[in-house]
Amino acid sequence: MSALSIDIQHFFPWVSFLAGLGGSLHCVGMCGGLVTASCDKEKDIYRYQTGRLLGYMAIGLLAGFLGSFVKFENNSPLLSLLPGVFLGGLFLFWGIQSFRGKKAELPMPKFMGTFYGILWKKLVFKNNGFSKAFFTGAISIFLPCGLLYGIALGTMALGHPLFSLVSMIFFWLGTLPAMVVAPGLFQKILSPFKSKLPKTYAVTLILIGIMTVSVRVVKFNEATAADQQGKAASQMMCH
Numbered sequence: 001m002s003a004l005s006i007d008i009q010h011f012f013p014w015v016s017f018l019a020g021l022g023g024s025l026h027c028v029g030m031c032g033g034l035v036t037a038s039c040d041k042e043k044d045i046y047r048y049q050t051g052r053l054l055g056y057m058a059i060g061l062l063a064g065f066l067g068s069f070v071k072f073e074n075n076s077p078l079l080s081l082l083p084g085v086f087l088g089g090l091f092l093f094w095g096i097q098s099f100r101g102k103k104a105e106l107p108m109p110k111f112m113g114t115f116y117g118i119l120w121k122k123l124v125f126k127n128n129g130f131s132k133a134f135f136t137g138a139i140s141i142f143l144p145c146g147l148l149y150g151i152a153l154g155t156m157a158l159g160h161p162l163f164s165l166v167s168m169i170f171f172w173l174g175t176l177p178a179m180v181v182a183p184g185l186f187q188k189i190l191s192p193f194k195s196k197l198p199k200t201y202a203v204t205l206i207l208i209g210i211m212t213v214s215v216r217v218v219k220f221n222e223a224t225a226a227d228q229q230g231k232a233a234s235q236m237m238c239h
Contacts, residue, residue, distance in 0.1 A: 004057065012158060012211055013170035016151050019204045020174020023147045034136055035179070038124065044133035045134030049180060051137030053172050056148075059141055060168030063152045064161030091154060095205030116142035157212035159219070 039045045116139060123135040141148065151171050156162035 003207060012163070012208075013153070013167045015204060015207050015211070016155070016167040017169040017174040019147065020150055020171040021177070021207075022174075022204060024175045024178035034140060038133045038136035038164050043231030044130075045180060046231070047130065047133040048137040051134040052140055053137075053169070055138045055141035056168040056172045057165055059148070059152045060165040063155045063168075064158065064164030067159045067164065068154035068161065085213055085216055086218065088157065088209045088214075091150070093209075094150070095202045095207075095209055098160050098205060099199060099202035099204075112142050113144060129202060151208070154208040154212055157215050159215070 035045065035048055039048055119135075119139040119142065123139060124132055127135065148171075152164075152168065155167045158164055158167065
């Protein structure tokens, strides 16, 4: 693996962190009501965030495993390049559209909302125990959050469950200041910059797109070079 590929894999978690930080006001708007409804005690907020963390980690592992299936093979490096380039191009398109002020987010399938409703009724609705807040956080990953699943799709390009897992943890860490540490204070700090947050979100998407394409192109070049070296070695042995 080249130094550039390793650097991108190390840099991506910080991009995820900034995306979580920049999109945290959106998280408060979407999940603030859930936190209020499910967190009756002070410790419940920690149970909620722990459940949300485990949910994000599950998404990261799934994305990493899926990404590992489209990694580069010596027999078909070009075919392995196409999914990553397509995904990176999609992020670039979303980022540019968002930067231009046009709506650009990942559309969520309707069945996820239905599935979330089923889980809510079974795990949360009649739950008066300490696990209520935990399950509320855990199943929040099925809410229609385009930013969350956009980051998850981006981690697929890293091609390894561990890197995807770490990136999703960093994304979760980025959302914590607005949701746990000091939500009121954090919103006051960010409110003057609220008009600029869409631009920050757009730049984040563009960065994810560039890194997604870069990782795949680097690995494509590595696979092609390894294939050429293998053929050259075979020819030398024949002679």
